[in-house]
Amino acid sequence: MEKYENFLELLQYRRSIRKFKPDPIPDEYITKILEATRYAMSGGNSQPWQFIVIKDPEVKEKVYNAYLECWDFTYHMEQQRIQEYRLPAFDVPPPEKDKSQRMLAGWKDAGVYLALLMDRRKHWGSVLVANQGLRVMPLSMGHCSMVIHLAAAALGLGSQRVDFSFQQPFREILGYPEPLELDVIIPIGYRAYEPGPPHRFPIDESIHHDTYDMSKFVRNEDFLEHLLRLRKLTRPGYRVAIGEDKG
Ligand SMILES: Cc1cc2nc3c(=O)[nH]c(=O)nc-3n(C[C@H](O)[C@H](O)[C@H](O)COP(=O)(O)O)c2cc1C
Numbered sequence: 001m002e003k004y005e006n007f008l009e010l011l012q013y014r015r016s017i018r019k020f021k022p023d024p025i026p027d028e029y030i031t032k033i034l035e036a037t038r039y040a041m042s043g044g045n046s047q048p049w050q051f052i053v054i055k056d057p058e059v060k061e062k063v064y065n066a067y068l069e070c071w072d073f074t075y076h077m078e079q080q081r082i083q084e085y086r087l088p089a090f091d092v093p094p095p096e097k098d099k100s101q102r103m104l105a106g107w108k109d110a111g112v113y114l115a116l117l118m119d120r121r122k123h124w125g126s127v128l129v130a131n132q133g134l135r136v137m138p139l140s141m142g143h144c145s146m147v148i149h150l151a152a153a154a155l156g157l158g159s160q161r162v163d164f165s166f167q168q169p170f171r172e173i174l175g176y177p178e179p180l181e182l183d184v185i186i187p188i189g190y191r192a193y194e195p196g197p198p199h200r201f202p203i204d205e206s207i208h209h210d211t212y213d214m215s216k217f218v219r220n221e222d223f224l225e226h227l228l229r230l231r232k233l234t235r236p237g238y239r240v241a242i243g244e245d246k247g
Pocket of ligand 1: 014015016017018103104160161162163164198234237
């Protein structure tokens with residue numbers, strides 16, 4: 001039971017941290033975080049990941065600037081939607097565009113950026129997994145990513161997942177060959193703020209006993225209402241990073 005309580009506390013402490021202090025983190029911490037990834041689950045134990053530990057300020061700056069272009073693209077694409085239905089970090093109109101940048105790209109100062117590369121060939125260690133490659137591969141990467149976030153939290157650090165729209169700029173900067181792909185960038189560093197507890201839907205809404213309880217099914221006509229509830233839950237996690245919410 002005590003282990004469960006500690007585990008739950010760690011899960012709640014881990015949040016997406018979107019602003020960091022510029023202090024470097026000890027190499028020992030990076031080693032510990034990477035060591036933890038060895039125990040992540042992966043399809044057929046394929047361990048399809050490789051890591052680039054980015055500490056050189058010049059490389060960091062290039063990676064960061066490449067990300068800004070991805071962010072800019074997504075920002076403008078998201079403006080196609082009605083404001084309150086947009087992902088919370090994009091529900092700011094163009095005159096306030098810098099807020100979106102501060103929420104999604106506030107990670108510039110993080111001590112280290114971890115680039116997670118995936119190697120699709122490694123899933124061919126299992127035919128079953130390879131057959132389902134498109135689905136299973138990113139799942140394995142997701143397990144690895146979660147271990148990294150939890151290990152960072154266990155060390156009192158903050159981390160964020162940074163997804164992006166384009167592969168090529170990162171390939172040029174980081175020099176990884178085909179067929180490797182960049183799966184995600186995880187900035188890790190000292191937290192510049194404390195985000196408060198995570199906001200989630202009540203668990204009862206997701207649990208069914210023996211057979212599916214249709215009263216819990218989100219009907220198509222209710223989907224927008226569901227989305228608004230979700231936006232309300234998720235908004236503070238982004239706003240707290242720019243000092244506009246208590247989290
Ligand atoms: C697959 C996946 C992709 C995500 N991509 C991003 C991202 O690109 N940028 C970002 O700021 N957060 C990203 N997140 C973080 C989520 O927004 C975050 O986990 C969610 O809002 C819950 O907040 P919490 O992590 O603080 O508990 C991603 C999370 C997952 C699991």
